[in-house]
Amino acid sequence: YYPRNQKIPVALTLLKHVKKSNKVFTRFIIINNTQKSFTLTTTSTMNDTVDKLVIFLAKRDGIDKLVKTFQYVSKLVNWQVETTHPDLANRFKQWEVSSGLSRKAFRTGRFLTGFNGLRRNPGATPTFKFLAVLANAGEMVYFFFDHFLWLSRIGTLDAKLAKRMSFISAFGESFGYIFFIVSDLIIMKQGVEAERKLIALQQEEENSKDAKEKIRKIRGDRVMRLMAVAANVADLIIAAAEIEPNPFCNHPLSLGISGLVSAWAGWYRNWPS
Structure with a gap:
């Protein structure tokens, strides 16, 4: 991330830094374009409250998919053993319900x-x-x-x-x-x-x-x-x-x-x- 009016090297370098940065650029205006350098004069970043909150909440997607796997594997196991092993089936049913409720908590604000x-x-x-x-x-x-x-x-x-x-x-x-x-x-x-x-x-x-x-x-x-x-x-x-x-x-x-x-x-x- 380069501050306003800071000179940076060639365009390829800028693109690399934009890609690596956690900030998302909506637009930028470049002036004073020369062979060796140019000046970044105006940047607008998606960094208001809603954007930050959405990025924060999006980090839960990985754990959500993991817990979702637990939820539906336990559902299948419960279905498979409910007649032969009722006690075991009940344990997996509890795991399924717990996983489902946990996922709902993870999705708060989504x-x-x-x-x-x-x-x-x-x-x-x-x-x-x-x-x-x-x-x-x-x-x-x-x-x-x-x-x-x-x-x-x-x-x-x-x-x-x-x-x-x-x-x-x-x-x-x-x-x-x-x-x-x-x-x-x-x-x-x-x-x-x-x-x-x-x-x-x-x-x-x-x-x-x-x-x-x-x-x-x-x-x-x-x-x-x-x-x-x-x-x-x-x-x-x-x-x-x-x-x-x-x-x-x-x-x-x-x-x-x-x-x-x-x-x-x-x-x-x-x-x-």
Whole structure:
């Protein structure tokens, strides 16, 4: 991070420092550009209260995915041994419930993430802006009412509220995930089309490093979005079990596998490169 009006070396050095810094730059204006140096005159960083809070809360994603793995592994074990080893099944059931409540505590304040996403990056086109508003609105409802569900389940609020809060939270979750999935599928489709054009260009211009790098980035982004779609579909099944109970979604095997798919997709996406 360079203070205002401090001269720094060539542009490549600036880009490296911006990448390594924990600060996120929204814009910068460079003047006095010469062969050897230039002056950074204006910077605007995302460092207001909401940004700092969102960055702080985002650090919990890793532990959330770990505890989510515990939650759904224990659900599957409980289902598997409940008839043969009732005592063991009860222990795993307690682990499942404890993990679920712990995850709700970890998610305190997470509804601000959706608000900040709309505030900072609402979308490049009207279509994506529309999808972003719907997706993030659903997610905000999910996380906000999840607070009341947690408080009612631990006894701070009336336990009778739990069922209603669970329904509202699950409805917001499923509503938001539908639009997140649609948005990711559209972007993946655009990526496939762009990749085809780059492959054709690469065949015309042999050893095009620029085209190879762009193709690599498109494929990497596609993998991440596939993981996001897999996680959102899995979570959609779990939410559907709460909104409209049915034999398929509410079966312990369906819930267990869906939870693990979501958790492990999250592991892949959040694991440091």
